[in-house]
Structures are given as structure tokens and as C-alpha cells.
Amino acid sequence: xxxxxxxxxRSSLANxxxxxxxxxxxxxxIAATLFSxxxxxxGAEQSLDAxxxxxxxxxxxxxxxxxxAGQSIILTGxxxxxxxxxxxxxxxxRIPGVxxxxxxxxxxxxxxxxxxxxxxxxxxxAKNDFTIxxxxxxxxxxxxxxxxxxxxxNVIQNVGxxxxxxxxxxxxxxxxxxxGTGVDNSVFTRIEDAHVMAEESGTRAVRKLTIxxxxxxxxxxxxxxxxxxxxxxxxxxxxxxxxxxxxxxxxLHAVHGQLVATLQLLYGSFLAVAIVSIPLLGTISxxxxxxxxxxxxxxxxxxxxxxxxVFLMLAETCALAIIGSIIGITTAAGVLVIYQDYITHSLNxxxxxxxxxxxxxxxxxxxxxxxxxxGIATLxxxxxxxxxxxxxxxxGGES
Amino acid sequence: xxCKLTSGIGAFLILLGILVMLxxxxxxxxxxxxxxxxxxxxxxxxxxxxGWTARAxxxxxxxxxxxxxxxxxxxxxxxxxxxxxxxIATGILVILFPTVLIGMCALADHPCRQLTLPxxxxxxxxxxxxxxxxxxxxx
Amino acid sequence: xIQATGLTKVYKTGKSEVRAVDGADLDVNPREFILILGRSxxxxxxxxxxxxxxxxxxxxxxxxxxxxIGSLPDPAISELRAREIGFVFQFSxxxxxVTVLDNVLLPTLFIPARPEARSYALDLLERMDLADRAGAYxxxxxxxxMKRVAIARALINGPSLLIADEPTGDLDAYTxxxxxxxxxxxxxxxxxxxxxxHNPDLEQYATRIFGMDxxxxxxxxxxxxxxQGVMETGLLRYRMP
Numbered sequence: 001x002x003x004x005x006x007x008x009x010r011s012s013l014a015n016x017x018x019x020x021x022x023x024x025x026x027x028x029x030i031a032a033t034l035f036s037x038x039x040x041x042x043g044a045e046q047s048l049d050a051x052x053x054x055x056x057x058x059x060x061x062x063x064x065x066x067x068x069a070g071q072s073i074i075l076t077g078x079x080x081x082x083x084x085x086x087x088x089x090x091x092x093x094r095i096p097g098v099x100x101x102x103x104x105x106x107x108x109x110x111x112x113x114x115x116x117x118x119x120x121x122x123x124x125x126a127k128n129d130f131t132i133x134x135x136x137x138x139x140x141x142x143x144x145x146x147x148x149x150x151x152x153x154n155v156i157q158n159v160g161x162x163x164x165x166x167x168x169x170x171x172x173x174x175x176x177x178x179x180g181t182g183v184d185n186s187v188f189t190r191i192e193d194a195h196v197m198a199e200e201s202g203t204r205a206v207r208k209l210t211i212x213x214x215x216x217x218x219x220x221x222x223x224x225x226x227x228x229x230x231x232x233x234x235x236x237x238x239x240x241x242x243x244x245x246x247x248x249x250x251x252l253h254a255v256h257g258q259l260v261a262t263l264q265l266l267y268g269s270f271l272a273v274a275i276v277s278i279p280l281l282g283t284i285s286x287x288x289x290x291x292x293x294x295x296x297x298x299x300x301x302x303x304x305x306x307x308x309x310v311f312l313m314l315a316e317t318c319a320l321a322i323i324g325s326i327i328g329i330t331t332a333a334g335v336l337v338i339y340q341d342y343i344t345h346s347l348n349x350x351x352x353x354x355x356x357x358x359x360x361x362x363x364x365x366x367x368x369x370x371x372x373x374x375g376i377a378t379l380x381x382x383x384x385x386x387x388x389x390x391x392x393x394x395x396g397g398e399s
Numbered sequence: 400x401x402c403k404l405t406s407g408i409g410a411f412l413i414l415l416g417i418l419v420m421l422x423x424x425x426x427x428x429x430x431x432x433x434x435x436x437x438x439x440x441x442x443x444x445x446x447x448x449x450g451w452t453a454r455a456x457x458x459x460x461x462x463x464x465x466x467x468x469x470x471x472x473x474x475x476x477x478x479x480x481x482x483x484x485x486x487i488a489t490g491i492l493v494i495l496f497p498t499v500l501i502g503m504c505a506l507a508d509h510p511c512r513q514l515t516l517p518x519x520x521x522x523x524x525x526x527x528x529x530x531x532x533x534x535x536x537x538x
Numbered sequence: 539x540i541q542a543t544g545l546t547k548v549y550k551t552g553k554s555e556v557r558a559v560d561g562a563d564l565d566v567n568p569r570e571f572i573l574i575l576g577r578s579x580x581x582x583x584x585x586x587x588x589x590x591x592x593x594x595x596x597x598x599x600x601x602x603x604x605x606x607i608g609s610l611p612d613p614a615i616s617e618l619r620a621r622e623i624g625f626v627f628q629f630s631x632x633x634x635x636v637t638v639l640d641n642v643l644l645p646t647l648f649i650p651a652r653p654e655a656r657s658y659a660l661d662l663l664e665r666m667d668l669a670d671r672a673g674a675y676x677x678x679x680x681x682x683x684m685k686r687v688a689i690a691r692a693l694i695n696g697p698s699l700l701i702a703d704e705p706t707g708d709l710d711a712y713t714x715x716x717x718x719x720x721x722x723x724x725x726x727x728x729x730x731x732x733x734x735x736h737n738p739d740l741e742q743y744a745t746r747i748f749g750m751d752x753x754x755x756x757x758x759x760x761x762x763x764x765x766q767g768v769m770e771t772g773l774l775r776y777r778m779p
Contacts, residue, residue, distance in 0.1 A: 002647070002651055004640055004643055004644070004646070004647060005647060007636060007640060008633075008636060008640075008647075011633075011635035011636050012635060014635070015634075015635045154506070154507055156505040156506070295633060298627070298631045298633070299644075300592065300616070301590070301592055301619070301625045301627070301631075302619070302620065302625060302644060302645045302648065302691075303616050303617065303618075303619040303620025303621070303623075303645055303648035303649070303695075304616060304620075304647070304648050305612055305613045305616040305617075305648070306612055306616075307613070308616075308647070308648065334524075335517075335521070338516075338517040338520050338521060339517045341507045341508075341512055341513045341516075341517075342513040342514060342517060344507070345507070345508055345513055346513075
């Protein structure tokens with residue numbers, strides 16, 4: 001196709017600005033709604049994956065009565081404290097299929113800073129921990145020693161500075177990457193330091209903290225390769241009384257449940273827009289084709305085939321589809337990125353901006369769909385063009 | 400560019416300026432409007448960062464209104480170019496104040512971060528786009 | 539070049555029938571300038587449309603250089619029109635949204651691309667005294683200028699036949715003769731022309747004159763122009779290969 005063809009398209013589009021703006025707007029809306037839906041879904045899934053892999057566990061074992069609280073620690077970081085007997089830890093470690101087990105203590109704190117908000121403290125057993133240890137291995141300069149803490153990305157402090165919990169000073173030695181889950185609102189320290197903090201809290205803190213010795217909040221379990229987490233989890237619940245297991249799939253399910261209403265709304269909007277737009281675009285294209293009967297007849301008289309004329313109409317509609325899709329996708333992406341905090345909190349879902357590859361894939365999908373709709377919308381005007389006797393129009397009815 | 404279109408963009412800039420002024424106080428109010436203050440060691444209450452950003456944005460909004468008024472009063476190509484450049488600069492500042500220059504509260508669930516900040520970012524982008532359009536179509 | 543035999547076109551409107559063209563026979567030989575005279579509604583434009591393959595006849599055949607165009611599929615007829623036939627409409631038929639140069643180049647879209655097309659287009663505009671208007675848009679041209687652009691467009695692909703449907707119908711007398719002089723020059727250079735008009739004063743330009751009345755075609759006279767050689771007017775000097 002030479003440049004004259006593109007100049008023809010450009011001049012034709014510039015000639016009907018209002019109608020073309022309306023068409024571009026429709027395509028922008030189609031692309032934006034589809035893109036937004038995929039963006040939110042992928043963002044939630046990637047966030048959950050990041051959060052769960054940060055925890056490092058396949059199964060989380062919590063007291064039966066605290067399973068909801070256990071879920072919310074991971075999903076939203078709603079701080080909580082609960083405990084059960086650590087003797088269960090030995091039993092859990094012996095269950096077939098369990099590769100590693102590590103206990104953790106969860107403490108809800110009152111984080112004293114200018115913008116006070118509760119932060120989840122997670123005290124780990126450094127001997128068998130596999131949650132923070134991998135991160136420490138990735139960051140070899142960082143050591144979790146006495147009174148050291150590693151903080152999530154939402155906790156406000158810099159490395160090298162101190163944070164106080166229950167009157168006890170901790171030194172920040174590392175900041176985790178953002179996961180979009182509750183891990184971002186958590187701080188990690190050693191169990192022994194947590195116990196010291198609890199003992200001293202009677203004299204130093206506003207409120208006395210009690211961490212019963214021999215009690216933990218959760219046991220994290222990593223299963224052996226080849227073992228099924230579901231089977232191991234069922235075994236654990238059967239053999240260790242008073243426990244409940246939380247699995248990755250269960251968390252995903254919980255997140256999807258929260259997302260479902262929003263996703264249904266978005267997919268519904270997208271379908272409604274797509275269904276309405278096809279006849280609307282078809283009507284606009286037919287109107288334009290009718291106005292251009294004379295121009296089409298001239299092309300035909302000069303030697304254009306019917307196929308060329310249809311191709312020209314299709315190219316014009318596709319050009320509008322591409323412009324509209326780019327506008328719609330960039331606007332949607334911009335708004336979603338700018339409003340990500342609001343989305344996360346109002347929908348109560350974990351969310352992180354999807355990877356570049358995912359965004360590109362979503363954008364391409366939305367664009368391809370818009371082009372498909374452009375093609376369908378051009379079918380009717382193309383049919384009219386194929387049927388018409390061109391010279392009748394040029395003559396203007398005169399014989 | 401026609402006289403009508405120039406005046407229209409001027410009016411649009413005035414509207415944007417008003418929105419920038421009103422957003423942190425009325426439309427999506429910052430923390431101090433919701434009663435959240437910073438307490439110093441001696442017990443004195445002070446606005447948090449978002450409060451200072453809100454005050455700065457009030458000034459920026461006023462400047463944008465002035466730009467829009469200038470455009471309505473005198474829509475020559477030179478004025479359009481000047482107001483265009485001015486709008487791009489003010490738009491950039493509208494975005495920089497709550498993000499880099501002063502900032503907002505760090506906690507993600509504060510209203511200033513969830514609602515005020517995104518609204519100001521979007522308004523800033525629109526002001527920049529309006530300014531860019533004025534420069535592009537200055538003749 | 540063209541042999542039309544028994545051409546008939548019938549339009550059905552409701553229960554009645556209109557015979558726009560009724561059994562027309564026409565042989566067009568190379569280098570002839572054929573003028574078809576008739577009043578409005580006589581069927582001359584319909585006849586032209588059938589000769590160019592734009593209107594399917596109800597009966598009869600049209601052979602172009604020996605090929606029966608009625609039997610050709612649409613792509614083949616379109617290619618024939620693009621390569622062999624230059625068309626000039628009654629109104630100039632320029633596309634208002636593209637420049638004069640792009641209007642002249644339009645027919646080149648329908649044949650394989652030729653790199654020399656642009657310079658040939660500029661040459662044609664030069665010969666039409668419109669080289670300085672190449673970047674202008676049709677709405678800034680006078681009707682005579684637009685007609686000359688239309689003629690340049692008709693010539694861009696180096697056709698062997700020029701078909702003109704009332705090309706001077708919307709022009710004043712002075713411009714009309716200007717355009718007719720141009721046609722005469724082209725014919726003297728070897729272009730075959732078939733033209734329809736309702737103006738009998740233009741008979742002087744033609745080598746053969748036909749009359750058309752209520753769909754029937756009748757030859758009226760056959761004129762041998764003296765000195766019918768190629769005049770060096772240079773209009774077709776750069777005919778496309």
C-alpha cells in the first residue's frame with residue numbers, strides 16, 4: 001500500500017471529525033472496559049502469588065477458631081493475635097508429606113508514629129524459618145539479629161532507623177518488596193525478641209502484652225515435592241486437634257470471591273458496550289458509506305475493484321479502532337495505576353500492578369477485539385457497496 | 400484557532416483551577432478535614448503533610464484560574480503560547496506537590512492517599528494536556 | 539477498438555419499463571473523435587456507462603480490443619478501466635479532501651505501482667498550466683481548472699481511450715471551448731475519444747458524429763480532418779509505457 005492510500009484514509013477521517021470522534025469514543029470504551037477487567041484480575045492474582053510465595057508456605061496451620069483471622073493476615077494485613085499449643089508443632093512435622101515446618105507468633109501492634117495505624121508483627125523461629133530466610137539469602141548483607149526487624153513495604157521507616165513496639169526498640173535492617181498483600185503491613189522479628197518485648201511491656205508500654213510460652217499462632221508447612229498439599233492438609237486437620245489449614249487455593253478462592261462481584265460488573269459492562277456498539281458502529285459506517293456513494297462511484301469508474309472499496313472502508317474503520325483502543329487502554333491503565341490504593345482498599349483485595357508483559361498482553365487482546373468489532377461493523381456497509389451499480393450515482397439519475 | 404475555542408479553553412482552565420483548589424478541601428478532603436492531625440511531643444496539633452500540600456494546591460489552583468482568565472481576556476497567538484507554557488508548568492507542579500515536593504500521608508488507607516492524591520494527579524495531567532494543546536494550536 | 543453490438547438497457551420501475559438504450563451499434567476505431575449528441579434523457583450517459591463496463595447491458599455485447607467485457611469478472615473489468623480508459627465526468631468528480639496532485643494520482647492506486655507516476659503527474663499538471671496548484675485543494679479552483687485536473691487524472695495511466703460524459707456541461711462558453719481545444723489536441727496526438735454532449739456547436743471538433751434520441755443511436759456524419767497527424771503539443775509526450 002503506498003502513501004497515497006494512507007493519505008486518502010487520513011483525509012477521509014479528518015473530514016468528518018464529530019462522527020469520527022464518536023466512533024473513536026466507542027472503541028475507547030470497549031478497549032478500556034476489557035483491559036480494566038483483565039488488569040484487575042491479573043493484578044490480584046500476581047499480588048496473591050507474590051504474597052503467598054513471600055510466606056513461603058504451601059499450608060498455613062492455625063487454630064480452628066482463628067482461620068478467618070489467619071486468612072486476613074495474608075490477604076489484607078488486618079492485624080490480629082491468636083495462639084495455640086506448640087506441642088502440635090511436633091505432630092505436624094511428623095505428618096507424611098511435610099518437608100519443613102516452622103512456627104510463627106502473630107502480634108497485633110499499635111504502631112506509634114505520626115500517622116498511627118496498627119501493624120502486624122510476625123515473630124519467627126529463626127532455627128526452622130523459611131519465610132524470611134530466603135529473602136535474607138537474596139540480600140546477603142542483611143542479618144536478623146537481636147532486636148532486628150524486617151518491615152513490609154507499607155510500614156513507614158528507613159533502614160538503619162528504629163521502630164518501637166510495646167515500648168521496646170527494634171532496629172530496621174531491611175524492607176521487603178511490595179506484594180499488594182497483608183505482608184506489606186507486617187514486620188518480622190525473632191520469637192526470642194518478641195518474648196523479651198512482652199516481658200518488658202508491663203513497665204514500658206501503654207498496654208501489657210502477654211505471649212504465653214509454648215504457644216504459637218501458626219505453623220507454616222512446606223510439602224515434599226510430589227505430595228499433594230490438599231492431602232497433607234487433610235491429614236494435619238485429622239491428626240492435630242483444634243487446627244484448621246489454609247491453602248493457596250483457598251486463598252485464591254477467597255480473593256476471587258471478593259473480586260467476583262466487581263469482575264461481573266466489569267465483564268457485564270464490557271459485554272453491554274460491545275453488543276450495543278456493533279449495530280451503532282454499523283449504522284455510522286452505513287451512513288458514511290451512503291454519503292460517500294458518489295466518491296465510491298468515482299473510484300469505481302477510475303478502475304477500483306469492489307474489493308478495493310471494501311478494503312478502504314475497512315482500513316478507515318480499523319484506523320479509528322486502533323486510535324480509540326490506544327486512547328482507551330492508556331486512559332484505563334493510567335486511572336487504574338493512579339487509583340490503585342483506593343481500588344485495593346475499597347474492593348478489599350490484594351493488588352499489585354501486573355508485570356509489563358501481562359499489561360502488553362492485555363492491551364493487545366483489547367486491541368484485537370476492537371479490530372474484530374470494526375470488521376463486523378463494516379460488513380453491512382461493505383455489502384451495500386458490493387451491491388450498488390456505481391454509475392447510476394454518478395449520472396445522478398440522468399440517462 | 401477561533402476566538403470561541405480560545406475562550407472555551409480559557410473557561411475550561413478556570414474550571415480546572417477551581418477544581419484543583421476545591422479538591423483537597425471539599426471534594427476529596429485531606430486528613431485534617433477528617434479530624435486527623437499530627438501531635439507533636441509537646442502536645443501541639445499540626446496538619447500532616449497532606450495539609451501543607453492542600454495549601455500549596457490552593458495557590459496552584461489560583462494560578463491556573465489566572466491563566467484561564469488571561470486567555471479569555473486576550474486570545475492572541477502570543478497569549479495562547481504563554482498561557483500554554485504556564486499551564487504545563489502549573490500542571491506539573493500540581494502533580495509534584497503531593498508526590499515529591501511535599502507529599503501526602505504515607506499510610507495507604509488514609510483518605511488523602513486514596514482519593515485526594517489520584518484526583519490531583521488526574522487534574523494535573525488534564526491541565527498539562529490543555530497547555531500542550533494551546534501551544535500546538537497557537538496560530 | 540470498441541465494438542458495441544445491439545446494446546440495450548431496460549430499467550424496470552414498478553410495472554412500467556424504460557428503454558434507456560435500445561439496440562445501439564457502435565464501432566470505435568483508433569484515433570477517432572466520436573461525438574454523441576442528444577438532449578437530456580436520450581440515453582447517452584447510459585450508453586457510455588455500458589461502453590466502459592460500468593453498467594451491465596440488458597442485452598448486447600461490448601468488445602474492447604477484441605475482449606467481450608460482459609464475460610469478464612469485476613476485477614478484470616476494473617483493471618481494464620484503470621489501464622485503458624480515461625474517464626472525465628460531467629462534474630469534475632474530484633475528491634475534495636485530497637490535493638490536486640493526489641487527485642491526479644488516484645488512478646495509480648488501481649494498477650501496480652510505478653515510481654515515475656508522481657513526476658508524470660506533475661508533468662501533466664504543467665501542461666495544463668496548473669503546476670503551481672499541485673498542493674492546493676479542489677475547492678480553491680475554478681470550474682475550468684477543476685475540469686483540467688480531471689482530464690490530467692484521466693490521462694495518468696496512459697489510457698488508449700478517453701471517455702467524456704458531458705465534460706463541458708457545467709462550464710461557461712469561453713471555458714467550454716478551452717476544454718474542447720484540449721480534447722482536439724489530445725486527439726491530434728493520437729488519443730481516441732468518445733464524448734457525449736447536448737451542445738451541437740461542438741460538432742466541429744469531432745471526426746464522427748452520432749445522434750441519440752429515446753435510446754436509439756444513429757450515425758449522422760463522418761468527417762476527415764485535414765492533417766490528422768501528431769502535432770507536437772507535447773501533452774502526451776510522456777505517455778506511460
